[in-house]
Amino acid sequence: MRSVVESEGAPAAFAKVSLQEKEATIALGGTWNLKGSVRPKSATTLNEVQSADGITRVRCVGQDLGTWDSSLLLFLSEVDEWCQAHQIALDLHDLPEGVGSLIALAKAVPEAETKSRHAGHVSFLYQLGAWAIGQSSAFTAAATFIGECVLSLMRIATGKGKVDWRLFWLTMQESGFQALPIVGLISFLTGLILAFVASIQLRQFGAGIYVANLVAVAMAREMGAIMTGVIMAGRTGAAFAAQIGSMKVSEEIDALDTLAISPMDFLVSPRVVALFLMMPLLGFYSDLLGIAGGAVVGLGVLHITLLQYWNQTVGSMGLEDIITGVVKSGVFGVIVALTGCQRGMNCQNNAAAVGNAATSAVVLAITWIVASDAIIDVVLDVLKL
Amino acid sequence: MNYGSYVVMQDINFRVQPGQVFVIMGGSGCGKSTLLKYLIGLKPVEKGDIYYHGRSFSKASEDEKEQVQRSFGVLYQGGALWSTRTLAENVALPLEEYTKLSDHEIRELTSLKLSLVGLKGFEDFYPSEISGGMRKRAGLARAMSLDPEILFFDEPSAGLDPISSRRLDDLILRLRDSLGTTLVVVTHELASIFAIADTAIFLDAETKRMLVQGDPKELVKEGKSDPKVRTFLLRGQSGEESK
Known part of the structure; x- marks a missing residue:
């Protein structure tokens, strides 16, 4: 690249073909500029060469060549390919030294025989089979991960596991105290919305006071735990996946392994335990804020007194409702932590995979939160609790 | 050059000739890669100036800066693909x-x-x-995709085996010879420095200053440069030991 700037008045690039018996000469000249718009096409030039019969040699000369860049190399490499395909000798000796040198460099290393990445047509059955195998592998990986986590917790309980306690307390703080504002806001609004929808229906029957019952039971048994779980899946689960995934990419996990420190003990278990301990507290906090949101509607829209609302709430809710919600929150905490850590630990070795790990951790956690909530409800119903 | 209030390097003044392989050398942590970031516009210059073709780069408008940056090619330490x-x-x-x-x-x-x-x-x-x-x-x-006028390399040999490193050095020289590209290389690999550099500058972490500018093959000779530079170029040996 003598100069890639096409100066005004510089002669345009050209490739002129002259034929003499069995030799074709391509005279290259002018300014060859990748960013310019006018460049000879190798196909046109080669058509001219091909029009003559019995050509055995193509000679490229560059006496009138001005500045040039990769566009000239591109032209010549196409001529070279054509000559090889037609078993015609190519002579580049009359071109500037640098041109021949770069063409030689490009040809110095033969093309690697790599497996073709362009997959042909894939049948539906093949895709279905591949999907099923993928799901089965994912299930096995998840089950193995849970098993390893249980073993890790047992090692820690018996004092044999090496735990990063600083990480444990940090996770407690990040997933506990620092989550209070967002959990509080969402829970308050959830309670408010529940009360508002209920008030529209119940007022028609003169049963507006029962809004307090509905909000209290719904928040305590279901919505407090679910909303906290969903928020923590998006906030903390994604962070776990991204943090551990990045550590995988930068070989920090390998470094722990080679020191015979189990990454499960050091990185995963502290997070699982921290979230398991904090989530019930957050769930209970969510219940309170949700009930407060309902009270705002009760007082503001239904004109119930605060004492009436309070009495109605306390009267409608049993200890078992609160315990149900708190237990669910604990379960959801374990789900969020496990999915986040598992996706991070199984992350591939590149930046895009870290993003995918965070996304799939959130989706999987929310799916399992809703599914496990349904399972717990069915079990509690069967047990008449 | 600074990170917040921490000054990494000061009083740096050098000129790169077109078509030259210019090496920025120095020990680890002396600010070589930071200097490169200033040169390619990743860090704004707070004091002093950088000129390309005689025009101020740091005082240029965003459009002008982009125009200049389009004539750069940068090879980052890890490839940055x-x-x-x-x-x-x-x-x-x-x-x-x-x-x-x-x-x-x-x-x-x-x-x-x-x-x-x-x-x-x-x-x-x-x-x-x-x-x-x-x-x-x-x-x-x-x-190299846009045929840049200036190619910047940040530690091109780092993490490469000696043969790959030698091949990369050969490639750098061929690019200079064939395309006339100006190459600015940040490195502390002595073999590469002696193989490719036309001119080099040495950044000293201790004094936070540029100590010398010249051909490394000359700088290594006794009495031709600062003793610190000689020690660096002789892998920590003093002149006497190297004899």
Whole structure:
């Protein structure tokens, strides 16, 4: 690249073909500029060469060549390919030294025989089979991960596991105290919305006071735990996946392994335990804020007194409702932590995979939160609790 | 040059001739890579100035700066390939953005650039599927895609085996000789410094100043440069020991 700037008045690039018996000469000249718009096409030039019969040699000369860049190399490499395909000798000796040198460099290393990445047509059955195998592998990986986590917790309980306690307390703080504002806001609004929808229906029957019952039971048994779980899946689960995934990419996990420190003990278990301990507290906090949101509607829209609302709430809710919600929150905490850590630990070795790990951790956690909530409800119903 | 209130280096003054291999050398942590960041516009200059073709780079408008930056090619330490794109797509992106080449021409040119760095046949591979040395070479192919006037290299030999490192040095020299590209190389690899450098500057972490500018083959001779530079170029040996 003598100069890639096409100066005004510089002669345009050209490739002129002259034929003499069995030799074709391509005279290259002018300014060859990748960013310019006018460049000879190798196909046109080669058509001219091909029009003559019995050509055995193509000679490229560059006496009138001005500045040039990769566009000239591109032209010549196409001529070279054509000559090889037609078993015609190519002579580049009359071109500037640098041109021949770069063409030689490009040809110095033969093309690697790599497996073709362009997959042909894939049948539906093949895709279905591949999907099923993928799901089965994912299930096995998840089950193995849970098993390893249980073993890790047992090692820690018996004092044999090496735990990063600083990480444990940090996770407690990040997933506990620092989550209070967002959990509080969402829970308050959830309670408010529940009360508002209920008030529209119940007022028609003169049963507006029962809004307090509905909000209290719904928040305590279901919505407090679910909303906290969903928020923590998006906030903390994604962070776990991204943090551990990045550590995988930068070989920090390998470094722990080679020191015979189990990454499960050091990185995963502290997070699982921290979230398991904090989530019930957050769930209970969510219940309170949700009930407060309902009270705002009760007082503001239904004109119930605060004492009436309070009495109605306390009267409608049993200890078992609160315990149900708190237990669910604990379960959801374990789900969020496990999915986040598992996706991070199984992350591939590149930046895009870290993003995918965070996304799939959130989706999987929310799916399992809703599914496990349904399972717990069915079990509690069967047990008449 | 500074990070917040911490001054990394000061009183740096040098000139790079066109078509030259210019090496910025110095011990670890002396500010070589930071200087490179200033040169390519990744860090704004707070005191002093950088000139390209006699025009101020740091005082240039955003448009002018972009114009100048388009004449740069940068090979980052780890290759810095975009992980969601194949090698061919990595090399093709600057061509798609800044040229009017057809898809076919871009494909051909991408293949040519990859073959220049010995990676023909790896067009459809993702960065995560190739070795560190190959990533570095692919990064060079991308840096060369727009035929830059100036190529910047940040520790090109770091993490490479001696043979790959030698090949990369050969490639750097061929680029200089064939295309007339100006090359600015940040490195502390002595073999590379002696093999490729036309001119080098030495940054000293202790005094936070540039100590010397010249041909390393001359600087290593006794009495031709600062003792610290000689010690560095002689791998920590004093002049007497090296005899």
